[in-house]
Amino acid sequence: MNIAIIKYNAGNVASVMYALDRIGAKYTWTDDEKVIQAADKVIFPGVGEASTAMAYLKEKKLDQLIPTLKQPVLATCIGMQLLCKHSEENDTDCMGVFDVNITRFQSNTLKIPHVGWNSIKSQGENDLMKGLNETEFVYFVHSFYAPVYQNTSAICDYIQPFSAMLQKDNFFAAQFHAEISGKVGQKIIQNFLDL
Template sequence: MKTVIIKYNAGNVQSVMYALDRIGAGYIYTDDVEEIRSADKVIFPGVGEASTTMNYLRKVGLDKVIPSLKQPVFGTCIGMQLMCRFSEENNTECMGIFDVDVKRFPAEAGMKVPHMGWNNISNYASPLTYGVPDNAYVYFVHSFAPPVCDYTVASCQYATSFSAMLHRDNFYAAQFHCEISGDVGQQIMENFLKI
C-alpha cells in the first residue's frame, strides 16, 4: 500500500511521520502531483494559518489536485479547515470539499482561545472511530473550527459545540492531532489506513 503525506507549507509533519512509523506504516512525503494521484491513501496534515497556507496550495496547484482525489484522503488540523468552504481566519476562501465555513471560537468568560489540550469527542459515526471508546480524549490546538453540520461524524464542546471530525465520500478529517493523541489517535490512523 502506498501512503502519501502531502508536502506543503505547514508544520507538524514530523510528528505524523513518527506516528506512522510507530504503527509500521510506510509512507512517501511529497508534493509531486503524480505521486499523490497514484497513492492508495493520502494524508493532509499540518499546523498553520489559513490564508498563507491556501496561497501556497494555489501556487503549486494542490488546491485543485486535493479535491479531485478519488482515494481515501485524511486531513487533520489546518488540513481539515482548508478542506472546508471558507475560514474566518483572514477571510480565506478554501477548497470547498466540505460545504461548511470555519468559525473563530467565540470569546466567552473563562474560555481561553486557542482551545489547547485534551478534550473529549462524542457522537461518533465514522469508520475511523471503530474501536475507539465512548467520549475518548484527544489533543487539540486551534482557534477556529467548523460548527456541527451535515458532514459531522464526531463533535466536541468548547465554548460551543463544533465538528471534531468530518466525512464526505472519500474525504475524512479531524480537527484534533491524531498523531499526538495517544492510543485513540493511533487507532484512528490505523482505521484510516484500513479503509
C-alpha cells in the same frame, strides 16, 4: 501500501511521520501531483495559518487536485479547515470539499486557543472511530472551528459544540492531532490505513 503525505508550508510533519512509523506504515512526503494521485491513501496534515497555506497550495495547483482525489484522504487540523468552504482566518477561500465555513471561537470567559485534551463523541457514521468508545479523549490546539453540520462525524464541546471530525465519501477530517493523541489517536490513524 503507498501513503502520500502532502508537503506544503504548514508546520512540520515530524510527529505525523513518527506516528506512521510506530504503526509500521511506509509513506512519501511529497507535493508531486502524480505521486499524490497514485497513492493508496493521502494524508493532509498541518499546523499553520489558512491564507498562507492556501496560497502555497494554489501555486502548486494542489488546490485543484485535492478535491478530485478518489482514494481515502485524511486531513488534520489546518488540513481539515482547508477542505472546508471558507475560513474566517484572514478571509480565506478554501477547497470546499466540506460545505461548511470555518469561524473563530468567541468567548469572554473561556481561553482561546482551545488547548489540551477534550472528549469527542462519535456522531452517525464514523469509520475512523471503529473499535473505540463512543466518547474518547484527544488532543486539540486551535482557535478556529467548523460548526456542527450534516457531515460531522464527531462532536467536541468547547464554548459551543463544534465538528471534531468530518466524513464525506472518501474524505475524512479531524480537527485534533491524532498523531499525538495517545492510543486513541493511533487507533484512528490505524482505522484510516485499514479503510
